[in-house]
């Protein structure tokens with residue numbers, strides 16, 4: 031029998047289980063807004079942590095002077111300097127460098143890691159050339175993007191809750207990471223100091239806001255996912271009277287932990303059960319780049335086993351978790367050739383699979399089903415945030431910009447389109463004309479430097 035017929039029931043069931051018709055999207059958007067409200071009421075009140083960023087003043091474009099940014103979030107750290115020239119000149123000059131962190135430092139002591147980072151900063155600062163000018167008597171100020179779970183205690187302090195992403199550095203958990211870095215800078219006798227500690231979504235929002243006053247939300251769709259937005263302080267009971275001069279503050283939702291009412295399949299449940307954080311980050315596991323390719327692999331493996339999609343035997347390599355990556359999935363969906371040659375070679379290279387044309391067509395359908403669910407659910411999440419904002423102070427009548435960043439959003443056109451479609455369906459064509467979803471590439475680095483400027487010790 032043809033493989034099209036034998037796998038048809040699996041495909042049909044997958045499409046049914048992944049379906050995101052308007053009522054499902056509406057439920058997800060409403061649940062997102064409700065979970066946000068619960069997370070703002072008390073710490074631990076919802077799946078969403080709704081972390082206070084202590085960022086109450088966003089860049090306006092008037093910032094001037096020299097500022098640095100340091101981004102630590104993975105196996106590299108990035109340093110950047112920017113000379114700001116105010117409304118007229120904007121970004122006069124910028125330079126950046128990337129340094130990879132030696133493996134042994136990821137398992138060493140806190141002092142060793144921060145000394146290494148401080149010496150990287152020192153070398154970078156020494157190369158500060160003619161386009162950059164620090165007024166005399168000032169120390170260099172840094173915006174520090176630190177993408178690990180932190181309990182922020184002020185704009186320039188935060189306690190590390192735990193290391194993630196393969197880091198196992200001893201002696202940092204429970205400590206203020208800004209103090210750790212400032213102490214290392216002192217040990218190097220470096221004239222530099224952290225003025226702002228920021229999450230990468232917050233950096234993205236600040237970086238985009240610098241160019242556009244209507245930016246109110248930032249979303250990262252890369253390996254993982256997260257979102258932050260501008261909230262009214264009066265809508266944050268857990269703030270307990272702490273005031274902000276602007277009456278607004280940025281809240282980091284940590285929305286990857288959302289889980290309410292998502293359409294999940296047996297493949298999602300199995301992937302989650304075998305993951306290192308089982309039961310956690312369910313929204314992230316449904317919509318972000320680390321997982322989409324793996325969900326597709328699990329579906330294809332079942333189709334190969336139960337429906338002989340790729341012939342009588344099941345290719346061994348297809349049983350290995352994460353061999354098929356989201357960029358492979360996206361590349362296959364860009365293949366417009368008649369015999370789907372690129373699909374064939376990607377399947378072969380990634381998973382050792384030989385495929386005929388009918389199998390390739392089914393593979394595309396599977397990719398599309400998973401990308402469609404992911405993109406539409408991400409869109410529903412964004413609408414949830416917008417609904418929550420609109421309930422505090424009406425935004426739907428005016429232009430509002432959602433700044434997007436991350437490799438998944440940047441490189442997966444079908445996903446991007448599905449996301450936009452869901453937003454338009456949910457909000458209707460009139461309101462959605464005012465909601466601008468905009469790619470803001472690598473804004474988080476400059477965003478952190480801008481937040482060092484808006485929170486400068488000298489103002």
Ligand code: ADP
Pocket residue numbers: 251252253254318319320356357358360361435436437438441442
């Ligand atoms: P990170 O989120 O790891 O900090 P990025 O924002 O660059 O970094 O996102 C990288 C992620 O984006 C990858 O893990 C992958 O899931 C996704 N990605 C990268 N390239 C593509 C692509 N061509 N198509 C779809 N997804 C991609």
